[in-house]
Amino acid sequence: MESPGSGLSAQVRVALGETGAIGATVRQLASRVDRPMDRVEAILDELRDRGEVLRIGRGLWVLRDYESLHEREDFADPGSYAERFREENGVVLGRWSGPVTFRSNESLPIHRWWPYVQGYSAEFVQDVLEAHGVGPGATVLDPFAGSGTTLVEARLARSRAWGTELLAPAALASRVKTFFELDPRRLERAAEAVLRRAAHRGPGALPFLRETRRQFSTAALEDLTRLRDSIDPEPTPIADALRLAFGRILIPSSRLHRSPCLGYDPRGRSEGPGPFERFRVAVGQMVEDLRALRREPRRLGPRASVEQRDARTADWPAESVDLAVTSPPYVNGMDYVMNYKVDLAWLGYARSYADLRALRRAEVACDNLPRTETHAYLSTQDLPDPWLEEILPRIRENVLRKGTYRRDDVHAVVHRYFADLVPVLSRVRRALRPGGRFVVVVGDSLLAGTYVPGDLLFARLGASLGLSIVSVEVARPRRSGQRRSFELRESVVTLERPRSAS
Ligand SMILES: C[S@@+](CC[C@H](N)C(=O)[O-])C[C@H]1O[C@@H](n2cnc3c(N)ncnc32)[C@H](O)[C@@H]1O
Known part of the structure; x- marks a missing residue:
């Protein structure tokens, strides 16, 4: 030695x-x-x-x-940004005082039909709607609707709910979960018919994903293809609800798990109910929740509108929204396409790897964005926020210094991430009524040894587009994947369209 x-x-x-x-x-x-x-x-x-x-x-x-990064001269830490934020934007970082805000939605009626690991809690949305006095007659928007947590709660509050979501399985979830008019008896009968047809048909074709045979047992694959091929391909409300139930059982029927990223366990799921039983239980929960909705004397508000589309180009009517509530993807965070590729492929929303790549290009930038998509963002000039003029070169220098890193254009991914948020913020601003608010749950990040205050930057982008910053409140700490000892946070940013603004 x-x-x-x-x-x-x-x-x-x-x-x-x-x-x-x-x-x-x-x-x-x-x-x-x-x-x-x-x-x-x-x-x-x-x-x-x-x-x-x-x-x-x-x-x-x-x-x-x-x-300790904090003690290094070349490291701008969270405290220094909070201080600059106070000086430049006149807002002191606060503490979110709502109830436990990130409890899982897995056991809640309706939400449980397709809970999103990346979603915030229904309880959090209820709290925000209540705090802003949103009720009958109001319009609530979620530009990154995900599994529809905001939209479901807005509808339960008898408000008009509008959402956009690019990822088809999530858009399907939002659409089905907000269609409270679905007849539980018809759904139950349709599910029984699917199970009967499935029991009598042969196995069908596997989706294009190369790892399919490794990820599922042969028996599960046969039953899943039988079930899938027995659901009406037409996008009727009943067929969509059955498709959602089918989508929900895919990962539990496989050797995969989400925690929160998609992972593979060779020994996973050798026991437990088969796909037919899981499907029966998933539909059973939907039927139960729809029946409970019917028993409530509540008058439902207008039907929700869920569009499967890119929020960067959405066209919500001007001055029509009372409250927007959302949680966007985080800087360099989740690759939604990778994490939901099984759902995308099995539900027929993606038919090839090229389809998955095209979808990834349209999602707000994540770490797996193809290099061809970052070319236009390699420059560290003309940035959406002056803070990025310091942050992006620092990321680039750290990566260059290290020589080998996952990718040498990390700064360009971060640049594109914020550039992607600008049109969404600008469109939400236009859609808000004067005095209307935009409440956003967003986190900060540590990338290539550089701190990126994603929450403060979000607020500043909003301010540069004519929204006023009401508050930035820290809701909970998060662990940094890069450095276990470094504490990140998740914040609630509240912006407002000024009453006097045009
Ligand atoms: C943090 S999740 C939202 C979760 C949601 N609040 C919930 O509780 O289910 C962010 C969502 O933004 C979506 N997204 C990313 N880029 C998008 C884009 N350009 N247009 C619309 N949706 C997009 C992702 O597919 C993902 O579902």
Whole structure:
């Protein structure tokens, strides 16, 4: 074993130093110093015992100098941005005082028909609607409607609910969950007919996804294709509800799980009910919830409108919305297309990998965006917010310094992310009535060793487009995937269309 002062040990330290705050994995270091991984790992262990290096998460190592990002001169931390936000925008970061805001919707009527891991809680939306006095006659908009949490609650409050959502399975969920007029008896009978037809037909064709046979047992594949092919392909409300129930049982019938990203477990789901039984239970819950809705003496408000489309080009009527509530994708966050590719393929919304790529290009930018889509955003000039003039070059420098990183255009992805939000904010502003508000749940990020205050930037973009910033309130802490010790946050940003604005 080489001592820490010896050749390889020194090389490992230099290589790690070059990766700065981002750090490097054993594999990356081994390739940089051109030695086997086990040798490099042994050196790292020894350097760690001497207090010179440490692991920060996701298999990443850094020099101890980079242990605390806060103390580094080249690191602008959350506190410094909060201070600048107060000085430049006149708003002090507050604390969200609502009830427990992120409880799962999995056991709630209607919401449980297709709960979204990425969604916020129904309770949070109820609280926001109530705080803003939204009730009968009001119009509520969610530009990134997801599984429809906002829209369902808006309808239950007897308001008009409008939503746009690009991801077809989520748009389907929003549409079905807000169609309270669906007849539970007809749904029950249609489900029984599907199960009868499915029991008598042979297995059908598998979707195009290459991993399908690995991800499902043969028996599950046969039953799932039978069920899928027994549902009426026409987009009638009953067939859509059955499709949603079918979509909901896909992951539970497979060796996959969402936590929150799609993961594979070779031993997963060898037991438990088969797809037919799962489908029966999923439809049973819908029937039960629809029956409960009918028993309530509540008068329903107007039917919801859910459009499957790109919110960046949506055309909501001017001055028509009282309250917009949403949670957009987060900077460099979830790749929705990757995470919902099974649903997209099985439900027939994507028929090829080219379809998945096209959808990813239209979603708000995420880390898996193809390079062809970031070309126009490589420049760090003419940015949507002056803070990005510091943030993007810092990300670029850190990545260049490290040499190897997942992609060398991370700063361009971040640039495009904020550029994608601008048209949505601008269209929501136009759609709001004077005095109408836009309430947004959004998080901050740590990317390539650089802090990105996504919540404050969202608020500032809104301000630059003529909305006033009412508040930015921290709702809960989040863990950074990049650095376990670094605390991120999720905030509630409230913007308002000024009453005097045109
Ligand atoms: C955080 S999720 C919203 C979750 C939602 N609040 C709920 O409770 O279900 C963000 C959503 O934005 C959608 N999205 C991303 N880019 C979009 C775009 N350009 N137009 C419309 N929707 C988009 C994603 O598909 C995803 O469903």
